[in-house]
Amino acid sequence: MLETLDSIPWQQLQHAYGDASEVPGWIKDLSSPNKEIRQQAYNHLGSSVYHQGTVYSSTASIVPFFCELLDDEQVVQKIWLLQLLVSIAHGSSYLDVHYRRPEERNTPEFRARLAEEIKWVRAAKEAVSAGYPTYLNLLHTDQPKLRAMAAWTLSCCRSHADEVIPTLKDRLKHEDKQSVRASIxxxxxxxxxxxxxxHDYFMHLLKKQKKPMLVITAALAYALLAEEDTPRQVVHTLLESYEQPLEAKAKFAALPFTDVNIDATISRAFCAIGFSIAPLVIPTLIKALPHCDALSSVVLVDNLLYLALEGRTLRKETTIDNLSDMQKEVLIALVKNKHIWESGNMCLTVGHYFPPQNGLEFSMWKREDIARFLKGKSISSNEKDLEQTDQHPSNFHI
Structure with missing residues (x-):
């Protein structure tokens, strides 16, 4: 195992903090019998070769060695390895994420550097996809959580879909654990x-499910696949999922493919289906807001505004009188649910749908800015008038 690790010119490759000469040592430490050493290696790798959503020139090179570790029965904490592989497969270029202004991007030097980073992104994605035989083998382990994570890692293997799909279909017929079936x-x-x-396969699959978690998952997978062609029956199944008891929602939140609660997760499917269902689903999304934590509320609010405003940013001259009743209800709900503003990302999320204020280059809209807009104040107004709203949020009116 790891016999060819030192043949990679790591010192010529880069991670988030410089050259990657330390990477082979960290990879070796992943198989250490010492838990503390393993944990340090996890921490180093999870913040360097992959760092806050971005990948680097060394990233693709670590993937085959991760697969070797996953193939070894003695290696522990394989779920962590798979989780990092999934993150790598969805990674982006640092420049593409952090440099957004046209004056920064429209230079020959930037475009050349970006093109090089895009090559790293593609190489990382393909390296993860090429590991599909390892993930398929893990579907036979006796650990359900590991099987579920392996099944979800296979979602990153699009370039090998022809090899993966038949095996997954067959495995679904024999798998008895709900979490694994849901991931498949x-x-x-x-x-x-x-x-x-x-479409026929998923409709048949949906009709066969009896357990709430599997009904929801089949409907969700179908909607994300079919998008605007999703049958209304599936939309209604997803809407009914919002009425599930807390126990069922908690089980769903523990699945490998969920990073937010069930309400926010399903809202992504509604966005994939499109604006035609907005009047049908927006009342349910508004009712879900009080039950969202900080992270889930950011996702739900983004999708709620996307559906209500049809993906458009309001113009500077827009006033409350230009909005529909449904759009007003969405904004009122954002003001009423004070707890959703606990995340600092909420201001940026909401701001995406409003023009910048006060001469800023980017848009950040606070709760009080929405309240002023609803009261008919101009977008550039600096008034601060939230006292009545804070004291009587349920009585907020336009």
């Missing part, structure tokens, strides 16, 4: 082509 369904939804045969 979601992965099939990611990998299968959006053709009639696939």
């Amino acid at each position: 369904m979601m992965t099939l939804g990611r990998l299968m082509p959006a053709i009639k045969e696939t």
Whole structure:
């Protein structure tokens, strides 16, 4: 195991903090019998070769060695390895994420550097996809959580879908653990082509499910696959999911493919289906706001505004009188639910749908800014008038 690790010119490759000469030592430490040493290696790798959503020139090179570790029965904490592989497969270029202004991007030097980083992104994605035989083998382990994570990792193997899909379909027939079945369904939804045969497959799959978690997952996978062609029956199934008891929602939140609560997760499917269902689903999304924590509320609010405003940013001259009743209700709900503003990202999330104020280059809208807008104040107004709203949020009116 790891026999070729030192043959990679790590010192010529980069991670987030410089050259990657330390990377082979960290990879070796992942198989250490000492838990503290392993943990340090996890920490180093999870913040360097992959760092806050971005990948680097060394990232693709670590993937085959991760697969070697996953193939070894003695290596522990394989779920962590798979989680990092999934993150790597969804990684982006540092420049593409952090440099957004046109004056920064429209230079030959920037475009050349960006093109090089995009090559790293593609190489990392393909390296993860090429590890599909390892993930398929892990579907036979006796650990359900590891099987579920392996099934979800296979969703990153789109370039090997023809090899993966038949095995997953067969495994779904024999798998008895709900969490693993749910992960297989979601992965099939990611990998299968959006053709009639696939629609028929998922409709049949949905009808066969009896457990709430599996009904929700089948409907969610179908909607994310079919998008605007999603049958209304599936939309209604997803809406009914909001009425599930807390116990069922907690089980769903523990699945490998969920990073936010069930309400926010399903809102992503509604966005994929499109604006035509906005009047049908927005009242349910508004009712879900009080039950969201800080992270889930950011996702739910983004999708709620996307549906209500049809993905558009309001113009500077827009006033409350230009909005529909549904759009007003969404903004009123944002003001009433004070707890959703606990995340600092909420101001940026909401600001995405409003023009910048006070000469800023980017848009940040606070709760009080929305309240002023609803009261008919101009976008550039600096008034601060939240006292009545804070004291009587349930009586807030336009």
